[in-house]
Amino acid sequence: MARPGDREPAAGREDADGNVWFTVAQAAAFLSASRQTIYSWERRGHLNRDAAPTDEHGRRIYSQAQIAAAVRATRQNTVAIRRVA
16 A cells, blocks of 8 residues: 555666666656756756756756755755745
């Protein structure tokens, strides 16, 4: 039986090294966020869109590690802002 905090397995693609790669839409769905959240992280520099590889359709893809680092950076920024306020 599924519990409220359970997630589906990652919907991204796995490469030969075991890295999971997500398009912007897949990353947003995995995080239960909107695509605009991912685009916001790109604008803020949490994800480097200029260095991001692309899939066969030309869409930017990010590794699961890159997405996790962006989530951590966003949470750290939120904590810092709350301390100042």
